[in-house]
Amino acid sequence: xxxxxxxxxxxxxxxxxxxxxxxxxxxxxxxxxxxxxxxxxxxxxxxxxxxxxxxxxxxxxxxxxxxxxxxxxxxxxxxxxxxxxxxxxxxxxxxxxxxxxxxxxxxxxxxxxxxxxxxxxxxxxxxxxxxxxxxxxxxxxxxxxxxxxxxxxxxxxxxxxxxxxxxxxxxxxxxxxxxxxxxxxxxxxxxxxxxxxxxxxxxxxxxxxxxxxxxxxxxxxxxxxxxxxxxxxxxxxxxxxxxxxxxxxxxxxxxxxxxxxxxxxxxxxxxxxxxxxxxxxxxxxxxxxxxxxxxxxxxxxxxxxxxxxxxxxxxxxxx
Amino acid sequence: xxxxxxxxxxxxxxxxxxxxxxxxxxxxxxxxxxxxxxxxxxxxxxxxxxxxxxxxxxxxxxxxxxxxxxxxxxxxxxxxxxxxxxxxxxxxxxxxxxxxxxxxxxxxxxxxxxxxxxxxxxxxxxxxxxxxxxxxxxxxxxxxxxxxxxxxxxxxxxxxxxxxxxxxxxxxxxxxxxxxxxxxxxxxxxxxxxxxxxxxxxxxxxxxxxxxxxxxxxxxxxxxxxxxxxxxxxxxxxxxxxxxxxxxxxxxxxxxxxxxxxxxxxxxxxxxxxxxxxxxxxxxxxxxxxxxxxxxxxxxxxxxxxxxxxxxxxxxxxxxxxxxxxxxxxxxxxxxxxxxxxxxxxxxxxxxxxxxxxxxxxxxxxxxxxxxxxxxxxxxxxxxxxxxxxxxxxxxxxxxxxxxxxxxxxxxxxxxxxxxxxxxxxxxxxxxxxxxxxxxxxxxxxxxxxxxxxxxxxxxxxxxxxxxxxxxxxxxxxxxxxxxxxxxxxxxxxxxxxxxxxxxxxxxxxxxxxxxxxxxxxxxxxxxxxxxxxxxxxxxxxxxxxxxxxxxxxxxxxxxxxxxxxxxxxxxxxxxxxxxxxxxxxxxxxxxxxxxxxxxxxxxxxxxxxxxxxxxxxxxxxx
Numbered sequence: 001x002x003x004x005x006x007x008x009x010x011x012x013x014x015x016x017x018x019x020x021x022x023x024x025x026x027x028x029x030x031x032x033x034x035x036x037x038x039x040x041x042x043x044x045x046x047x048x049x050x051x052x053x054x055x056x057x058x059x060x061x062x063x064x065x066x067x068x069x070x071x072x073x074x075x076x077x078x079x080x081x082x083x084x085x086x087x088x089x090x091x092x093x094x095x096x097x098x099x100x101x102x103x104x105x106x107x108x109x110x111x112x113x114x115x116x117x118x119x120x121x122x123x124x125x126x127x128x129x130x131x132x133x134x135x136x137x138x139x140x141x142x143x144x145x146x147x148x149x150x151x152x153x154x155x156x157x158x159x160x161x162x163x164x165x166x167x168x169x170x171x172x173x174x175x176x177x178x179x180x181x182x183x184x185x186x187x188x189x190x191x192x193x194x195x196x197x198x199x200x201x202x203x204x205x206x207x208x209x210x211x212x213x214x215x216x217x218x219x220x221x222x223x224x225x226x227x228x229x230x231x232x233x234x235x236x237x238x239x240x241x242x243x244x245x246x247x248x249x250x251x252x253x254x255x256x257x258x259x260x261x262x263x264x265x266x267x268x269x270x271x272x273x274x275x276x277x278x279x280x281x282x283x284x285x286x287x288x289x290x291x292x293x294x295x296x297x298x299x300x301x302x303x304x305x306x307x308x309x310x311x312x313x314x315x316x317x318x319x
Numbered sequence: 320x321x322x323x324x325x326x327x328x329x330x331x332x333x334x335x336x337x338x339x340x341x342x343x344x345x346x347x348x349x350x351x352x353x354x355x356x357x358x359x360x361x362x363x364x365x366x367x368x369x370x371x372x373x374x375x376x377x378x379x380x381x382x383x384x385x386x387x388x389x390x391x392x393x394x395x396x397x398x399x400x401x402x403x404x405x406x407x408x409x410x411x412x413x414x415x416x417x418x419x420x421x422x423x424x425x426x427x428x429x430x431x432x433x434x435x436x437x438x439x440x441x442x443x444x445x446x447x448x449x450x451x452x453x454x455x456x457x458x459x460x461x462x463x464x465x466x467x468x469x470x471x472x473x474x475x476x477x478x479x480x481x482x483x484x485x486x487x488x489x490x491x492x493x494x495x496x497x498x499x500x501x502x503x504x505x506x507x508x509x510x511x512x513x514x515x516x517x518x519x520x521x522x523x524x525x526x527x528x529x530x531x532x533x534x535x536x537x538x539x540x541x542x543x544x545x546x547x548x549x550x551x552x553x554x555x556x557x558x559x560x561x562x563x564x565x566x567x568x569x570x571x572x573x574x575x576x577x578x579x580x581x582x583x584x585x586x587x588x589x590x591x592x593x594x595x596x597x598x599x600x601x602x603x604x605x606x607x608x609x610x611x612x613x614x615x616x617x618x619x620x621x622x623x624x625x626x627x628x629x630x631x632x633x634x635x636x637x638x639x640x641x642x643x644x645x646x647x648x649x650x651x652x653x654x655x656x657x658x659x660x661x662x663x664x665x666x667x668x669x670x671x672x673x674x675x676x677x678x679x680x681x682x683x684x685x686x687x688x689x690x691x692x693x694x695x696x697x698x699x700x701x702x703x704x705x706x707x708x709x710x711x712x713x714x715x716x717x718x719x720x721x722x723x724x725x726x727x728x729x730x731x732x733x734x735x736x737x738x739x740x741x742x743x744x745x746x747x748x749x750x751x752x753x754x755x756x757x758x759x760x761x762x763x764x765x766x767x768x769x770x771x772x773x774x775x776x777x778x779x780x781x782x783x784x785x786x787x788x789x790x791x792x793x794x795x796x797x798x799x800x801x802x803x804x805x806x807x808x809x810x811x812x813x814x815x816x817x818x819x820x821x822x823x824x825x826x827x828x829x830x831x832x833x834x835x836x837x838x839x840x841x842x843x844x845x846x847x848x849x850x851x852x853x854x855x856x857x858x859x860x861x862x863x864x865x866x867x868x869x870x871x872x873x874x875x876x877x878x879x880x881x882x883x884x885x886x887x888x889x890x891x892x893x894x895x896x897x898x899x900x901x902x903x904x905x906x907x908x909x910x911x912x913x914x915x916x917x918x919x920x921x922x923x924x925x926x927x928x929x930x931x932x933x934x935x936x937x938x939x940x941x942x
Contacts, residue, residue, distance in 0.1 A: 051775055054769055059780070067777050067779070073787075074779075075777065077635065080605075080638075086609050088615065088616050090609070090613055091617065092617070092618075116605065302617045307737045311564050312732075
């Protein structure tokens with residue numbers, strides 16, 4: 001890759017450098033602000049050069065996120081952020097690739113990619129802004145809205161179960177699974193930092209409030225004003241909680257850790273677990289490609305000399 | 320009236336159950352003929368089935384160039400009863416075919432398994448030669464000779480080789496060329512099998528020579544050694560795969576689908592040594608979007624599919640176009656539609672689909688090569704166009720081209736040039752006011768390669784401003800639409816005429832044939848037969864479908880005396896495109912939509928029927 005401009009190796013990047021001047025058009029009080037700010041702070045904490053980061057989003061309110069972060073950004077199609085992110089990472093494995101999208105985007109129209117990205121284990125991060133509704137189309141039920149709930153724009157309560165994204169992610173094979181809360185920015189920054197540092201596909205579901213269309217899952221509800229205590233339960237508050245698989249070759253340990261994570265993900269509506277559910281070190285798709293194409297260990301695909309190939313031997317095979 | 324080609328060619332068909340090894344045998348036969356200096360064209364027909372259904376491989380060879388098959392079979396080699404008489408016995412109400420016996424030309428021959436115990440009268444043909452060969456017995460004897468006696472059951476697949484050897488014995492071809500071809504097929508670990516197969520072929524040829532006196536009218540001979548040229552035997556999917564590697568393909572994505580999969584699997588096998596990555600995706604939506612992601616990062620990316628997969632790519636195609644991704648290049652291998660249609664058969668019914676692959680107005684390029692060399696060249700150039708104009712490109716291909724085998728001279732690669740288009744070099748690492756979608760006169764904006772300091776951009780599937788941020792502003796919308804669409808004019812200006820269309824034959828002729836894609840071979844071969852009717856004939860082959868070379872095509876067609884459009888589809892899709900772009904309605908249409916490629920006879924008879932009966936539209940289908 002032509003690098004005419006010198007890379008500022010020693011220069012510290014300021015938090016401001018991760019922000020654009022583009023007007024943020026989310027509604028006042030939107031939980032997305034917490035997630036946006038957390039991503040910017042995480043990138044800042046990691047001191048990732050902005051030009052080495054690609055933010056890739058789906059469609060919906062969350063899809064606008066790349067416009068507000070001053071890195072390379074692709075605002076793609078509804079549900080397709082993960083395949084685009086995968087292609088981007090395959091093309092340039094030296095970029096930090098972060099895909100973002102909503103719950104409808106990821107668990108509805110993009111469900112196939114949510115599953116298959118888990119089994120592929122590309123080294124990238126996927127953050128889902130999960131608010132239970134389709135905000136941009138004015139509040140229809142999303143795949144995570146629980147059965148029986150009726151948000152204010154719905155004529156009737158939902159008669160479908162909501163899916164459990166953590167449980168699905170465990171089954172799909174994600175190698176790092178976490179959940180955060182949009183309004184607890186400090187914890188969320190830490191989770192995003194861990195997710196980006198994880199080698200493999202890290203999946204972070206984030207409870208996010210939609211103050212306009214989801215009048216049930218409000219910040220007051222998460223804070224538990226009606227029950228006198230917060231509904232958010234931090235997994236790391238439990239001293240026995242250890243989500244990290246120590247021996248990746250041990251099926252027993254994997255099943256045990258996944259089972260605990262599954263239990264935590266199904267805790268009742270008044271106890272919403274956040275934190276790291278599961279983590280394991282497994283070979284990434286990128287690693288495995290590099291065994292076939294060793295040059296990828298040192299250089300991204302985009303930098304390889306692909307344009308002077310001698311294909312004559314392929315013709316000779318056919319003679 | 321016979322032409323030199325129709326007098327000198329030899330049409331050989333090997334039929335048998337799918338999965339029974341006929342492909343390998345037919346390709347060995349084709350190789351033996353190619354090495355004997357003959358020109359070879361071979362095509363296969365098979366069912367969407369793993370094992371058991373009828374398939375057949377047709378190899379047409381001649382000492383002069385041949386690019387098509389004919390209805391006549393000069394030698395039929397049958398491994399089973401169905402290849403002879405069809406499947407009416409099993410499928411009483413809707414038999415799918417009636418076998419090949421009726422296609423054998425008078426004086427031709429049938430080589431078949433004597434164990435089928437067919438009475439000669441059952442063939443109902445007093446005008447052909449029958450060569451019943453006891454496949455099993457010959458195999459048993461041959462195996463005995465190489466110390467594998469009593470193992471015929473284990474090596475039963477070698478019945479194919481017995482049939483092959485017997486056919487060469489009957490046809491009188493140089494048997495050593497066959498043995499060499501067998502040995503080149505079974506190399507390395509399979510070397511032991513090579514000698515067993517050679518023994519089987521040798522025994523079968525000897526049996527055929529010694530047990531029958533009568534010889535078929537048409538026989539097979541290699542050209543003299545000093546006149547033999549080195550030719551390769553290549554299929555369309557291989558030409559495309561090699562071209563893509565030569566073009567610098569970095570990422571190929573695909574979801575398995577007939578008839579596109581062969582190309583991706585070929586790249587999976589050959590790619591790693593060339594540092595090319597191939598990803599099998601969860602569906603075609605993922606395939607195109609992954610390729611778009613890679614294209615935006617600066618890697619040449621492609622995906623290969625067929626109609627049903629392309630239908631899923633619609634959304635991604637528009638996304639590539641509005642975000643001005645440099646690609647991807649979509650290789651669309653057409654099969655019989657609609658819907659699942661005829662998965663393993665050929666058709667040219669996706670032209671209008673390729674021209675309108677997504678909602679909204681956007682620029683893209685569609686090119687439809689007609690043979691091996693054009694498949695190579697167009698596949699190569701399509702990546703240059705994708706980079707240069709920052710548009711998605713469709714290379715429109717056919718099952719017929721994918722799986723047909725052509726004896727080909729080496730492709731001249733000396734003039735190939737890689738053109739990555741306008742890549743911006745930022746002057747300042749902090750950004751110097753770079754705008755990814757800057758408005759330009761030719762429509763092409765500078766692109767950067769993500770990872771570059773100073774080149775940061777955002778882009779979106781929403782309408783956007785020059786910086787790639789969402790806007791619904793009216794002036795911007797108009798400017799952006801014009802800028803994007805201007806790329807079509809730029810491409811139309813820059814792409815050389817030779818890549819757009821070819822007028823084969825004289826500039827002026829009594830009859831002008833118009834067609835596209837892989838009907839090219841049959842039409843070129845049919846021209847001399849049509850000329851024998853006393854007319855001069857030329858052939859306008861259109862390759863670049865978008866941007867369409869409207870002025871040049873209009874000029875040719877307006878001065879044409881009589882025009883006949885030939886297409887492998889129901890609705891004359893190129894005819895519609897020509898009418899739309901030039902206002903010219905072609906005089907006659909010869910169409911075929913039975914899922915099979917045109918034989919040379921179908922072209923000739925279709926054109927003759929259209930002209931003699933003054934019919935606007937003629938459908939041909941020679942079962």
